Amino acid sequence: MTAKLNVLRYILGAAMLGLWRNRTMTLGAVVTTAVMLVTLAAFLAINDTLNEMVTALGRKSNLIAYVRDDARPSRVTAIMQDLEQRPGVGEVVFVTKEDALRVFQERFFDQRDVIDILQANPLPASVELRMDDPAVLPGLADELRGMTEIFESVAVPLDVVERLISISNVSRAAGTAMIIALTAVALFVIANTIRIAVYARRQEIEIMKLVGATDWFVRGPFLIEGAFIGLVGATLAAIALVVLYLQAAPTVTRIISFLPIATDVSFVRNLAVFIVLVGLVVGSIGSYVSVRRYLAV
Amino acid sequence: MQRSLYRSAPLIVVQGVTKRYDGEPALADVSIAVARGEFAFLIGTNGAGKTTLLRILLREEPFDSGVVLVNGVDVSRIRGAALTKFRRRIGVVFQDTRLLPNATVRENVGLPLQVRGRANREIDVAVDEVLERVALADKSERFPRQLSGGEQRKVALARAVISKPDILLCDEPTDSINPMHAREIMGLLLEINSDGVTTLVATHDSEIVNNLRRRVIRMDAGAILADEPVGVFNSG
Numbered sequence: 001m002t003a004k005l006n007v008l009r010y011i012l013g014a015a016m017l018g019l020w021r022n023r024t025m026t027l028g029a030v031v032t033t034a035v036m037l038v039t040l041a042a043f044l045a046i047n048d049t050l051n052e053m054v055t056a057l058g059r060k061s062n063l064i065a066y067v068r069d070d071a072r073p074s075r076v077t078a079i080m081q082d083l084e085q086r087p088g089v090g091e092v093v094f095v096t097k098e099d100a101l102r103v104f105q106e107r108f109f110d111q112r113d114v115i116d117i118l119q120a121n122p123l124p125a126s127v128e129l130r131m132d133d134p135a136v137l138p139g140l141a142d143e144l145r146g147m148t149e150i151f152e153s154v155a156v157p158l159d160v161v162e163r164l165i166s167i168s169n170v171s172r173a174a175g176t177a178m179i180i181a182l183t184a185v186a187l188f189v190i191a192n193t194i195r196i197a198v199y200a201r202r203q204e205i206e207i208m209k210l211v212g213a214t215d216w217f218v219r220g221p222f223l224i225e226g227a228f229i230g231l232v233g234a235t236l237a238a239i240a241l242v243v244l245y246l247q248a249a250p251t252v253t254r255i256i257s258f259l260p261i262a263t264d265v266s267f268v269r270n271l272a273v274f275i276v277l278v279g280l281v282v283g284s285i286g287s288y289v290s291v292r293r294y295l296a297v
Numbered sequence: 298m299q300r301s302l303y304r305s306a307p308l309i310v311v312q313g314v315t316k317r318y319d320g321e322p323a324l325a326d327v328s329i330a331v332a333r334g335e336f337a338f339l340i341g342t343n344g345a346g347k348t349t350l351l352r353i354l355l356r357e358e359p360f361d362s363g364v365v366l367v368n369g370v371d372v373s374r375i376r377g378a379a380l381t382k383f384r385r386r387i388g389v390v391f392q393d394t395r396l397l398p399n400a401t402v403r404e405n406v407g408l409p410l411q412v413r414g415r416a417n418r419e420i421d422v423a424v425d426e427v428l429e430r431v432a433l434a435d436k437s438e439r440f441p442r443q444l445s446g447g448e449q450r451k452v453a454l455a456r457a458v459i460s461k462p463d464i465l466l467c468d469e470p471t472d473s474i475n476p477m478h479a480r481e482i483m484g485l486l487l488e489i490n491s492d493g494v495t496t497l498v499a500t501h502d503s504e505i506v507n508n509l510r511r512r513v514i515r516m517d518a519g520a521i522l523a524d525e526p527v528g529v530f531n532s533g
Contacts, residue, residue: 208408
């Protein structure tokens with residue numbers, strides 16, 4: 001037990017000493033890690049903004065189901081409650097016949113003769129759906145059209161919806177592909193930087209093995225060094241990200257007002273935490289893998 | 298090769314060992330035996346196979362055929378934790394010293410005890426003692442690059458013996474150093490051997506071989522040419 005504690009103490013000390021004595025290499029690895037992770041984070045933020053844009057456009061596409069005059073109000077209420085629970089549905093609003101007439105009168109206020117002709121209110125009540133995900137619109141429309149005892153007709157701007165769905169799919173697929181590619185590149189570059197640092201010290205590993213060190217004794221300091229490099233690089237990246245994002249986002253939003261950039265702190269905080277975790281994990285795994293090949297002495 | 302010297306089983310047995318590098322023979326049917334506590338020279342020119350044989354004894358290098366037993370253990374079968382334990386019983390002075398360039402003399406010498414999980418206080422005492430023995434006590438905080446070639450060899454020797462190994466393997470311990478350091482190192486090797494450490498020294502330094510008058514195993518082109526109880530090294 002005492003021997004293990006001594007080994008642990010040695011590993012921690014050796015890691016700190018290794019970082020300091022190889023400080024040029026350490027600095028290079030930290031900077032590379034930070035740059036790669038800032039790039040990754042920037043792309044994640046851009047991708048998030050693009051997805052938000054598509055979602056925001058989707059919210060503007062509505063479905064209007066016109067309610068028959070003889071439909072039972074309790075049945076309409078039940079359908080609305082059901083629709084509210086559906087995935088992709090943002091808001092469900094009931095527009096009464098009176099509301100519809102008022103809107104009509106407001107829209108055609110300069111055509112009093114048309115309005116005066118109306119003896120009774122000919123406009124139907126309607127259920128309006130504002131969507132979070134336009135992809136579910138066509139299916140919902142078909143479903144509501146099937147309820148002929150409740151709805152007279154269902155209006156959907158299908159051409160707009162189809163275009164939105166297609167933009168949304170392409171954007172998400174391209175975003176996911178880019179994130180995977182960029183993450184792979186970041187992991188490769190970071191792991192390779194650590195591998196070069198380990199390569200420069202391969203003789204050290206060999207010597208330790210030849211004087212009777214266990215694999216963990218040799219690996220320990222390198223693992224801690226790798227984790228440290230990943231952690232510090234990622235923390236720098238996270239700080240740069242938070243500062244840049246919080247500075248830039250309000251300005252960009254002011255200039256391009258339709259861009260739905262997430263300016264809330266929680267988004268940037270989550271991104272920063274994610275980046276730090278990626279740095280820590282990649283640093284540790286990079287070291288583990290790099291050292292392993294030199295342990296077979 | 299059995300010799301009347303052995304009262305019990307030899308500590309090192311190499312039987313019919315062959316080793317090739319890219320098809321070229323480095324060792325060809327080599328057989329030797331070394332008794333516990335014995336001191337022997339492995340002599341021969343560059344490429345004779347001395348270093349390869351030492352590397353095989355440390356299990357740093359695999360071999361193609363034959364048997365190598367160290368203290369009765371088949372070296373080719375040692376793996377994992379057993380290999381770590383095995384190496385802890387062998388001290389090595391490498392031809393290129395293999396000191397950690399970024400570690401001080403104290404850290405280099407203490408490394409075999411660090412890997413065993415010894416306490417720092419205990420390591421410091423042992424390092425001071427062994428550095429005193431190799432006359433480098435005043436250079437314990439220097440880095441290898443701040444030492445002469447002879448001093449680096451002495452640091453390597455101190456690292457090899459600090460853990461009190463059963464066997465000491467030395468590869469050209471006096472190569473490229475001045476005669477004074479060479480004599481000092483040979484004196485230290487004899488002293489260490491007199492403590493009961495089986496010592497095998499690979500060298501092509503005829504002067505030290507002829508002066509010490511110990512067992513000489515003569516190698517050439519990967520084969521054993523002669524094994525003499527008290528040999529001389531005719532460098533010509």
